Amino acid sequence: MGLLQHIQHQISALNDLIKINNDRIAGYQKANESTDETGLNLLFNEYIDQSKNNVSELREYIRVLGGNPADGTTLSGKFYHAWMDVKAAFINKDRHGILSDCEYGEDIAKKAYRNALDDKELIWEDEQVVSILNNHLESLKIAHDNIKALRDSTINV
Numbered sequence: 473m474g475l476l477q478h479i480q481h482q483i484s485a486l487n488d489l490i491k492i493n494n495d496r497i498a499g500y501q502k503a504n505e506s507t508d509e510t511g512l513n514l515l516f517n518e519y520i521d522q523s524k525n526n527v528s529e530l531r532e533y534i535r536v537l538g539g540n541p542a543d544g545t546t547l548s549g550k551f552y553h554a555w556m557d558v559k560a561a562f563i564n565k566d567r568h569g570i571l572s573d574c575e576y577g578e579d580i581a582k583k584a585y586r587n588a589l590d591d592k593e594l595i596w597e598d599e600q601v602v603s604i605l606n607n608h609l610e611s612l613k614i615a616h617d618n619i620k621a622l623r624d625s626t627i628n629v
Contacts, residue, residue, distance in 0.1 A: 478595065483539035485588045486601075489608075490530050490542045492584045493523040499577045506570050515622075516574075519615055526608050533601055571623035578616035585609040 500516040500523075507513065531541035565573065588594065589605055596602045 479537050479539075481593055482596070482601075483534055483537050485591065485594055486530050486534050486537075487539070487542035489584060489588060489605075490527050490534075492581050493526045493530070494543075496520075496523045496577060496581050497527075499574070503570055503574055506565055507567065509567065512567070512570070512622075515618070522611055522615065526611075529604050529608075533604060566626075568623060568626040571619055571626065575616060575619045575623055578612060578619055582609065582612045582616060585612060 497520050500520045504513050504516045504520075534541045585605060585608055589596070589602070589609065596605070
């Protein structure tokens with residue numbers, strides 16, 4: 473793979489991550505609409521802001537690579553397993569159902585980042601982008617664990 477192809481592959485992968493973060497934003501917005509619980513609304517808004525920050529950092533790095541950042545959510549792409557199912561699933565859900573759907577979405581986001589970091593064709597030579605992706609992945613893991621703990625706390629024993 474030539475240098476230009478390599479850079480284009482990186483830009484494409486980063487754009488896929490932008491779309492996954494946009495899916496995550498839309499998923500949490502839908503989750504917010506599905507509950508009146510202040511605590512959940514605050515948490516969902518925190519994760520919306522987290523993804524907005526992720527998108528901003530990814531866009532900035534894509535520009536450094538000479539690319540054009542993506543807009544919108546996933547419709548196709550290498551890492552697509554999207555929040556679309558999650559967004560549709562919030563209708564008439566209780567707290568446990570909403571949190572289960574959010575956990576599923578977090579799994580998708582984590583997997584997309586893990587795939588980007590592990591892709592053998594993406595030789596991330598710049599430590600800056602590796603650091604950005606690892607920081608995003610770590611924050612997604614924490615969000616996943618928080619959502620999972622909240623979901624598990626709703627199970628009647």
